[in-house]
Amino acid sequence: MTLPQPTEPTEEGGGPGLRRDDVSSACRSVLDEADPLAKVKAARQAARDWRLGRLDWAFTTPMPDRPARSDRPPLLPPSRMPRRGRAGSARARIAMLHALAHIEYVAIDLAFDLIGRFGASFPHRFVDQWMKVGAEEAMHFALLERRLNAYGARYGDLPAHDGLWEAAETTAADPLARLAVVPMVLEARGLDVTPSLISRFEAADDMRSGRILRRIAEDEIGHVAAGVEWFRFLCDRERIDCVQNWQLQVRRHFRGTIKPPFNDSSRAKAGLTKEMMAGVAAPCDLSHTNFVAEGGAIPDRG
Ligand SMILES: [Fe+2]
Numbered sequence: 001m002t003l004p005q006p007t008e009p010t011e012e013g014g015g016p017g018l019r020r021d022d023v024s025s026a027c028r029s030v031l032d033e034a035d036p037l038a039k040v041k042a043a044r045q046a047a048r049d050w051r052l053g054r055l056d057w058a059f060t061t062p063m064p065d066r067p068a069r070s071d072r073p074p075l076l077p078p079s080r081m082p083r084r085g086r087a088g089s090a091r092a093r094i095a096m097l098h099a100l101a102h103i104e105y106v107a108i109d110l111a112f113d114l115i116g117r118f119g120a121s122f123p124h125r126f127v128d129q130w131m132k133v134g135a136e137e138a139m140h141f142a143l144l145e146r147r148l149n150a151y152g153a154r155y156g157d158l159p160a161h162d163g164l165w166e167a168a169e170t171t172a173a174d175p176l177a178r179l180a181v182v183p184m185v186l187e188a189r190g191l192d193v194t195p196s197l198i199s200r201f202e203a204a205d206d207m208r209s210g211r212i213l214r215r216i217a218e219d220e221i222g223h224v225a226a227g228v229e230w231f232r233f234l235c236d237r238e239r240i241d242c243v244q245n246w247q248l249q250v251r252r253h254f255r256g257t258i259k260p261p262f263n264d265s266s267r268a269k270a271g272l273t274k275e276m277m278a279g280v281a282a283p284c285d286l287s288h289t290n291f292v293a294e295g296g297a298i299p300d301r302g
């Protein structure tokens with residue numbers, strides 16, 4: 001959080017001589033933190049300040065084109081990501097935890113960028129929900145970092161995928177596009193791949209990592225559902241067809257392919273119907289389903 005600056009007292013309070021933060025400055029303070037644990041702290045602080053009514057409903061601070069990043073982990077294009085070691089080995093599990101921690105780290109920025117960039121055009125409840133999402137992403141990161149520590153590793157030890165912010169850049173001008181792609185495509189992909197990751201950890205007798213991933217998977221259904229809810233809100237407000245528009249936005253703004261098989265029950269809980277998926281899904285190719293564990297690419301979600 002930025003420190004209170006001396007200024008005139010405001011009607012909203014904040015005490016004489018103290019300027020209150022607003023929603024956008026609180027979000028910006030998260031995006032400007034490069035250090036992972038400082039980012040987690042800033043995210044929790046922003047969510048708490050919002051919950052306690054300490055942030056003004058104002059959007060005076062612009063969001064950055066790219067969030068702050070430290071030189072650890074080194075960011076590589078997906079094609080240059082190293083292989084992750086023999087399946088079932090501790091090295092492979094560390095690599096999986098590291099890839100997932102990186103996704104959660106970027107997901108913190110994605111949540112606060114969404115609020116700070118687009119929150120002004122939504123009701124307060126939008127900020128309620130996405131502040132909660134941002135705080136959950138911070139918690140997910142912290143849980144995975146702790147698991148890495150238990151393996152004698154830490155976030156930053158391995159290279160990470162440098163493609164995760166791309167979707168934020170290509171949808172920076174339009175909340176309809178942002179919601180269509182980030183929660184409804186990228187985060188939804190996590191719902192599909194997480195069950196196989198849980199099985200891999202549990203098969204290696206790492207029940208604690210399995211439990212963490214179950215917890216994350218439950219939370220992520222809520223994140224996708226929030227995306228669907230606010231995407232529908234915008235479609236209703238603009239009196240446009242939600243399903244057709246989602247498919248249009250995905251074709252226009254998402255460069256990857258949406259690969260089955262899908263986790264239909266988790267997707268249905270989040271409000272992503274089979275009808276919606278049918279219009280955008282690539283032909284089924286089972287060779288892509290375990291790509292986290294196999295090395296190479298990682299699931300693009302938070
Ligand atoms: Fe998420």
Ligand SMILES: [Fe+2]
Pocket residue numbers: 104107136137140216220302
């Ligand atoms: Fe997450």
